[in-house]
Structures are given as structure tokens and as C-alpha cells.
Amino acid sequence: MQFTAESTELGVTERAFEMTIEGERVPGILWLPEGARGPRPLLLLCHGGMQHKRVDTLLAKARAFVRHHGYACLSIDNPGHGERASEAELAQARALRGAAALPPIDPDRMRQLAARVGRAVGEWKAVLDAAQQLPEVGAGPVGWWGLSMGTAIGVPFVAGEPRVRAAVLGLAGVRNEEFGRLARQITVPAMVMCQWDDEVAPRDSVLALFDALGSAEKTLHANPGRHVQVPLYERQAWEEFFARHLGRAAAG
Structure with missing residues (x-):
């Protein structure tokens, strides 16, 4: 993990980094309390489609968890997104962001996503390995x-x-048997987010994900609205959920 830039604002230190994983340059950001020392909970923040590692909503969550709970937070650009996106992919993302509603996930997009998921999972594991070697994360x-x-x-x-040890998931659902099989393997506490009028992830598929999860403790948060209309007040629920299951950082 090579750090390329660092800045601190209102008690939150933001470090940009990059790693080379299986020949791919993977850029990311690590957020920490200013002057952090010693191990602490680490929250992995994965952006959505057409977004990037420092999208405003992700940045707000990272800063909140650092300031309120002393966490380390980490995000990367997933394959085909952020600094890893081609000009065509960036243009498509700009066009879709300006649309009144996101289109449904058609078979071509599903195949493209599936091809990237395996690579992304391996990258997240490698980045987690590297982050936990840092004394200020542990x-x-x-x-x-x-x-x-x-x-x-x-x-x-x-x-x-x-x-x-805990996961917030949602706005995506079970669409095939393999995904359902993987969901059944998850046994950690989980919170699942569902938008009742979601035009991208139909509510039935999200409810199927909730049902498939093997977690003894799982909670469904369903709100009216479309895919990108998750209410801001859910941020408090996410903070309480992770604080309950990951704890808070010790002083230092």
C-alpha cells in the first residue's frame, strides 16, 4: 500500500493510496482520526455503480464514523469506476446521472457486472490484508x-x-441460485436496505436476499422511493448498527 497524498480536516486525516493487484492499479482512500495510534475497528465502504471511492455520500459516512467512533474507513475504486473507468464509461455514467430514473439492470449489464465482481472481491481482500498491517489500523x-x-x-x-463481523447490504437482490447460495453462507449480523419503488433492484429480489441470509440477527429497513432515494436519516441507523457490533475505538 503506497500512500500518495495526505490531508487533515476537522480531526479526520485522509490518505490517498494505490496498490498493484494482479497487474491492475487499484487506487483507494484510508480515513483515520488525526494522530491515530493503535488498532481500531475498520469499516470497508464500497461505492455503488457509476460512482467512485470519494463520492459525496461515501465521504460523509467515512468522516462520521471517524469523528463519532474513532474508526478507520477505507474505500477503493472498483473495476471500471473512478480512476479506473474508460472515457466511454465516464460518459455513460454522466448521462445516467442526469436521467430522471436509472434503467433496470438488463442481461448485458448483469454479465458485465458479474465479470467484474470476482476481480473486485480479490482486490478488497488484498486491500484489507494491507490495511491491517498498518499499526494505526491493526x-x-x-x-x-x-x-x-x-x-x-x-x-x-x-x-x-x-x-x-457485520454488514449493511441492500438495493440489490437475489437473481440467481449462486447469489442465493452465497447469501446463505453469511452468518454475521446484517442490515438490509430496501427501496419499495426501486426501479433497478425490484423489492421482491431484495426481500429474497433478506430471506436467504443465514444471519441469526438481520434487520430489514424498507423505505418508499426509488433506487437512489435512501433517506438520510438511515445514516444514524448504520452508525448505531456498526457501533453495536464492532464497538468503538479506544482512545489514541
Whole structure:
């Protein structure tokens, strides 16, 4: 993990980094309390489709968890996104962001996503390995937050990663048997987000994900609205969920 830039604002230190994983340059960001020392909970923040590692909503979550709970937070650009996107992919993302509603996930997009998920899962594992070698992060408890594409990646990642102790998932659902099988392997506490009028992830598929999860403790948060209309007040619920299952950082 090579750090390329660092800045501190209102008690939050933001470090840009990059890694080379299987020949691919993977850029990311690590957020920490200013002057952090010693191990602490680590929250992995996975952006959604057409987004990037420092999208405003992700940045707000990272800063909140650092300031309120002393966490380390980490995000990377997933394959085909952010600094890893081609000009054509960036143009498509700009066009879709300006649309009144996101289109449904058609078979071509599903195939493209599936082809990237395996690579992304391996990259997240490598980045987690590297982050936990840092003394200011350490081998503390790990959480996963990822909606939409962050759940498409998150379900196989969490299913195969014993270091993750709690996960927020949703805005994506079970669309095939393999995804359902992986969901059943997840046994950590989980919160699933569902938008009742979601035009991208139909509510039935999200409810099927909730049902498939093997977690003894799982909670469904369903709100009216479309795919990108998750209410801001859910941020408090996410903070309480992770604080309950990962704890808070010790002073230092």
C-alpha cells in the first residue's frame, strides 16, 4: 500500500493510496482520526455503480464514523469506476446521472457486472490484508457497508471473509441460485436496505436476499422511493448498527 497524498480536516486525516493487484492499479482512500495510534475497528465502504471511492455520500459516512467512533474507513475504486473507468464509461455514467430514473439492470449489464465482481472481491481482500498491517489500523473488527453494486460485490466478499463481523447490504437482490447460495453462507449480523419503488433492484429480489441470509440477527429497513432515494436519516441507523457490533475505538 503506497500512500500518495495526505490531508487533515476537522480531526479526520485522509490518505490517498494505490496498490498493484494482479497487474491492475487499484487506487483507494484510508480515513483515520488525526494522530491515530493503535488498532481500531475498520469499516470497508464500497461505492455503488457509476460512482467512485470519494463520492459525496461515501465521504460523509467515512468522516462520521471517524469523528463519532474513532474508526478507520477505507474505500477503493472498483473495476471500471473512478480512476479506473474508460472515457466511454465516464460518459455513460454522466448521462445516467442526469436521467430522471436509472434503467433496470438488463442481461448485458448483469454479465458485465458479474465479470467484474470476482476481480473486485480479490482486490478488497488484498486491500484489507494491507490495511491491517498498518499499526494505526491493526487487526481489529471489520465491517462492510455496500449498497447496490456494493452488495453485488459484498455478498461474495462477506460470505468468504471471516474477518467481517457485520454488514449493511441492500438495493440489490437475489437473481440467481449462486447469489442465493452465497447469501446463505453469511452468518454475521446484517442490515438490509430496501427501496419499495426501486426501479433497478425490484423489492421482491431484495426481500429474497433478506430471506436467504443465514444471519441469526438481520434487520430489514424498507423505505418508499426509488433506487437512489435512501433517506438520510438511515445514516444514524448504520452508525448505531456498526457501533453495536464492532464497538468503538479506544482512545489514541
